[in-house]
Amino acid sequence: MSIAVSYCVVCTAQRDLLVRGLDAIAAERAALPFATEVLVLDNASDDGSAEAARAHAAVDEVIALDERTGKAANDSTLLQRARGRYALLLNEDSELRPGATAALYAALEADPLAATAGGRLLRPDGAEQPSAWRFPGLATSLASAVLAHRRLVVQSRGDATRVVDWCQSAALLVRRETAEQIGWLDPAFFVYVDEVDFQRRLRDAGRHALWVPAAVAVHHEQLSTGDVPRRRIVELARNRDRYLRKHHGAAVALASRPLLALPYLLRALAALVLDGHDPRRYLAHAAASLAPGRGEGIREAAEAFNRARARGDGAPAGS
Numbered sequence: 001m002s003i004a005v006s007y008c009v010v011c012t013a014q015r016d017l018l019v020r021g022l023d024a025i026a027a028e029r030a031a032l033p034f035a036t037e038v039l040v041l042d043n044a045s046d047d048g049s050a051e052a053a054r055a056h057a058a059v060d061e062v063i064a065l066d067e068r069t070g071k072a073a074n075d076s077t078l079l080q081r082a083r084g085r086y087a088l089l090l091n092e093d094s095e096l097r098p099g100a101t102a103a104l105y106a107a108l109e110a111d112p113l114a115a116t117a118g119g120r121l122l123r124p125d126g127a128e129q130p131s132a133w134r135f136p137g138l139a140t141s142l143a144s145a146v147l148a149h150r151r152l153v154v155q156s157r158g159d160a161t162r163v164v165d166w167c168q169s170a171a172l173l174v175r176r177e178t179a180e181q182i183g184w185l186d187p188a189f190f191v192y193v194d195e196v197d198f199q200r201r202l203r204d205a206g207r208h209a210l211w212v213p214a215a216v217a218v219h220h221e222q223l224s225t226g227d228v229p230r231r232r233i234v235e236l237a238r239n240r241d242r243y244l245r246k247h248h249g250a251a252v253a254l255a256s257r258p259l260l261a262l263p264y265l266l267r268a269l270a271a272l273v274l275d276g277h278d279p280r281r282y283l284a285h286a287a288a289s290l291a292p293g294r295g296e297g298i299r300e301a302a303e304a305f306n307r308a309r310a311r312g313d314g315a316p317a318g319s
Contacts, residue, residue: 004034005105005173006084010074011092012043015052017220018092025090026058028101036101037061041078044068044309049092067309068302070190072198075169079179087179089172093220096171097122103215104173107161115178115207116199118167119215120156129219132156132164132211135200136193136240137248141256144263156211164211165203169195171217178207190299192232193239200247230284235297237288261289 007025011018022038029036041063042050050064063077079087086108088101100119107117121131132155134140143152155164172195179185182205185198199209240260244253264286271277288295 001035003037003084004086005032005036005101006078006082006087006176007036007038007090008075008078008082008087009038009040009053009090009092010043010071010078011040011045011049011053012068013045013047013049014092015045015047015049017095018049019052019056021090021092021095022053022056022058024096026056027098028096029058031098032101034105037083039063039078039081041065041074043074044305067306070187070194070299070302071169072185072189072191072194073187075194076184076187079174079176079184082176085176087174087176089169089174090217091170091219094170095218095220097216097218100171100215100217101173103212104171107210107212107215108173108175111210113207114163114210115175115202115205116167117173117210117212117215118164118169119171119217120211120213121168121170121217121219124218124220128156130154130156131170132167132209135165135203135247136196136243136256138252138256138259141259145259147263147266149263156213159213161210161212161214163208165209166196166199167209167211168219169198170219171215175207178202178205181205189239189242190235190297190302191239192236192298193243197243197246200243229281230295231297231301233281233284233288234292234295235299237285237292238297240289241292257290257292261286264289 025038037060038058039061040053040059044065044067050062053059053062075089104117108114121129123129134153140153143149182201185194189197241253244256264282268279268282271279
């Protein structure tokens with residue numbers, strides 16, 4: 001029997017969440033009427049994640065890297081290794097709810113021009129988080145500047161499957177044949193905005209994305225709340241700027257920088273008088289938006305980790 005869906009999970013040192021996500025995948029597979037496989041790419045974890053994946057009954061193959069690489073490169077590796085007609089990209093901090101796979105699969109089967117289908121994402125407390133947006137550009141930067149981002153840019157709303165610009169890759173079903181035709185994900189986007197560029201290139205090739213609210217996943221977001229948020233802020237800003245330069249040109253990227261920084265500055269001012277808010281985080285976002293080429297991001301943290309591992313040292317703090 002040919003494989004319909006390949007589950008493709010990337011893990012970077014989040015063993016407990018990985019096991020929890022694999023348990024959810026196992027439950028999904030048991031309820032599906034078509035053949036599936038599970039691939040796990042361990043991104044040079046040092047917490048036993050690769051061993052836990054090998055020991056899990058749901059996993060068919062583990063790719064254990066000796067050096068840390070970027071999310072775009074890792075997802076491309078899994079897409080190329082997968083044998084399914086579709087590949088469900090998942091982070092280790094994504095936990096599928098029952099029926100999510102079937103809903104995503106049905107959406108792509110019903111729409112031959114759709115290249116990707118993303119699910120509704122929930123926070124661990126059950127609150128819904130945005131999971132589909134309009135492509136970045138000068139118009140979306142302006143919307144952010146006037147604090148209308150949620151109303152004008154976020155597209156994940158309602159209870160019906162709908163065409164959107166792009167969906168978050170925390171739970172994203174991909175039509176592999178179409179992904180291969182555009183050359184997979186661009187490794188220049190180390191992490192963050194990689195799926196935006198990917199789905200923009202798919203749109204340029206005449207395909208579109210679907211947001212499927214019936215497909216639900218809990219997104220624990222461990223990778224966005226680590227000990228070194230400044231590195232994540234820098235990485236997000238630099239890749240957002242890279243996207244704008246790649247798809248809209250240098251002039252739009254430069255014009256967008258102050259527009260993107262403004263709402264963070266306003267939030268920093270509000271945080272001075274609101275309890276439980278730290279203005280320093282917003283100021284860091286504003287600074288990175290204005291100067292996205294400055295500072296060290298997650299790419300540099302991975303490079304430092306790889307150098308330390310090659311020397312036989314312990315992993316650098318915050319890596």
